[in-house]
Amino acid sequence: MAEEQMEDASTAAAASTPFQLQFDKPIPSQIKMAEWNPEKDLLAMVTDDSKVLLHRFNWQRLWTISPGKCITSICWSPDGKIIALGTEDGLVLLHDVENGKMLRTTKSHDVAIVCLNWAEDDPLSRPDKDEFLFYEDRTTRFFPPAPVMPRIGGLSSGDTGLADENEEAIPEFSSASCQRFNILCSGGKDGCVCFSIFGIFPVGMINITKIPINVGSSGKSYQLKDASVSKVSLSRNLQKLVLLCFGKLVDTDNLSHSCESSGLHCLYLDTSIFFNRKNELHQVSQQASSIQDLVEVVRASVSLISKQWSNAMSLFHEKFSALSNLISAHGVESSSEDEFLSLLFGTRTSPALHHFLASSLGEAGLKRIAKAVDSAGRDIRGIITEHLQPAVEIISFRLAELRGLARWRSRFQIIGLDEKLIDGVTESIGMLVVQVERFSRVAATVVYLFQNFFAWVLKSVKILLNEPTDQVPAANSELVVIFLKFLLDKDPIKQLLEADERIECDMDTARHVEQLVVFGGFTDTQFLEKSLVKQFNELEVRYNVKDCFLYTLLHHQLPCHHPACQHQYHFIRMKIHRMRNPPIA
Incomplete structure (x- = not known):
């Protein structure tokens, strides 16, 4: 009987205890911040040495990563699949929850990001679900699935390409059509708050130090000086934003009369534009984020093509440069081209060329070079057809979609894209499509000439x-002459892969291009003189949708209580912030 009473007493005591210690496990380093996953039994922690640890509730460690930067803030995506990290140098790092791999890096601030909040649209918050127009991505109607990063092994170095084991992660991550609308808010040490749709597409910014504040009914204007955001939280319906910030409240109407109040401020802001225009914002961000992914595919493809061809040509020139040395050693005033032409036309075979072909190069060395060039040509052809060309074509289509969305400004005024800038980007991608087609034909021709x-x-x-020469395929003498004249000491593929290379264009072609301008469609009459890489670089410079985007206009109504003067702030008005225009070549 006594034992039962003791058990009942202990049970009652346990029930009355508000908190109970479940686990007590040591960590090698001091924990400075931690966040629970909103959907799973996971806890993400950041240590003093900026390592990120992921544990289960039972304290099982899943992985540890070291981003290599000082981590100043952390939060989870609403679906719990991505960890967002804010750094001391203003970067937002997005990592996959499955393995900790980096998904995306965005530059949101110029100073440390001290707080993060990721809010998702709540379907239950809509007054009428029928009023919400879901945007269907039309790209899948006309194109196969978007290409991923190219993965091809190196020729001799054992390189495994540019893609990692999680090559599908970025395309899946940026597939915005299957996501609910969400916004990542980041607060900086300088008082700036940035908003990014899906955590990757910047759509708005607030600088609380530049906002005029009208206090009460007095009409006086105040501003927050030396402000730093401490906490930011966006409501589930995306219509309200709460900011906690430190700063000085300064009377801007009477600067000679110093009236400063330092302390913690709570700002209550109206962000209903995110809710009212989320369909339009969803469309722009979906296209823009997908384009950015494809731009990365193009960059990786061009880089890998350049590496593959450079390795093959290094081997070719390393072997064939021996002929020039042998010619000089024999005291003959000739060139490699002249020696090969003499052999082709049966005039003579000099001792230098004979020694080079029979001893220095040999059949084994020649077959090694031929295999390297064939392999590089095959890899380049695969990268072009499976990665580069599809990526450029889909970018062209998506930019055309953005060009149509740029006309929103005439309807909505406060949001939209700069139509002239989008027109320039659309022209650049059209030129890049032409450059890729030309590069494909040049590469195929060059490889065929090498084989011959x-x-x-x-x-x-x-x-x-x-x-015996029975097993050797017949060669075209005319193509051999073309090779010796244009490829022995020159490299058209390398020329197209150089950033500052100028391509020679005959006068007739240039005249035809200038005539085409009359029919419209583009204004750049010298694009055929550019290399593939230079055209891609120009596209990158022009394409920056966040620079083309007219930042949202937010009307802020905030009851805010200053801890010192207990004033109530009624209205804060935001000015339209427009990013600087990107340079146009």
């Missing part, structure tokens, strides 16, 4: 060594 040249050289080597 190697077949002829192999036959010549076998003849010099008195070996």
Whole structure:
């Protein structure tokens, strides 16, 4: 009986205890911040040495990462699949919850990001669900799934390409059509608050130090000086924003009469424009984020093509440069081109060329070079057809969609895209489509000429060594001459992959291009003189949708209580912030 009473007493005591210790586990470093996952039994922690640890409720550690930057804030995406980290240098790092891999890095601030909040649209908050127009991405009607980062092994270095094991992560992450509308808010040490749709597309910014504040009915104007955001929280319906910030309240109407009140401020802001225009914002952000992913695919493709071809050409020039040295050693005033032409036309075979073909190069060395060039050509063809060309074509389509959305400004005024800037970007992507097509044809022609040249050289080597040539494919003498004239000491593929290279264009072609301007469609008459890389760089400079985007106008109504003077703030008005226009070549 006594034991039962003791058990009942202990049970009652446990029930009356508001908090109970579940686990007590040591961590090697001091924990400075931690956040629970909103959907799963996961706890993300940041240590003093800026390592990020992910644990389950049972304290099982899943992974640890070291971003290499000082982490100053952390939060989860609404679906619990992404961890957002704010850094001391103003970056927002997005990591995959499954393995901690980096998904995206965005530059939101110029100073430390001290707080993050990621809010998702709540369907239950809509007064009438029928009024919400869901945007259907039309790209999938006309194009296959978007290409991912290219993955091709290196020629001799064992390189595994540019894509990692999680190559599908970024396309899935940015597939905004399958996500509910959400906004990531980040507060900076300088008093700026930035808003990014899906955590990747900047759509608005507030600088609380530049906002005029009217206090009460007196009509006096105040401003917050030396303000720093401490906490930011966006409501589930996206219509209200609460800010906690430190700063000085200064009377701007009478600066000579110092009236400063320092302390903690709570600002209650009206952000209903996010709710009222979320369909339009969803469309722009979906197209823009998908374009950004495809731009990364293009960059990786061009970089890998350049690496593959450079490796093959390094091997080719390393072997064939020996012929020039042998010619000089024999005291002959000739060139490699002249020596090969003499051999082709049966005039003579100099001792230098004979020694080069029979001893220095040999059949084994020639086959090694031919295999390297063939492999590079095959890899380049695969990258172009499976990654580069599809990415450029889908970018062109999505930019055309954005061009149509740019006309919103005539209807909505407060949001939209700069139509002239979008027109310039659309022209740039059109030029890039042409450049990719030209590069594809040049690469195919060059590789074919190399194959024909190697077949002829192999036959010549076998003849010099008195070996049968029945198994050697026939070579076209005319194409050998073209190779010796235009490819032996030159590299058209490398020329198209150089950023500052100028491509020669004949007068007739240039005249035809200028005539096409009369029919409209583009204004750049010298695009054929540019390399593929230069055209891509110009597209990157022009394409920056956040610079083309007219920042949202937020009317802030905030009852705010200053801890010192207990004033109530009634209205804060926001000015329209427009990012600087990107330079147009």
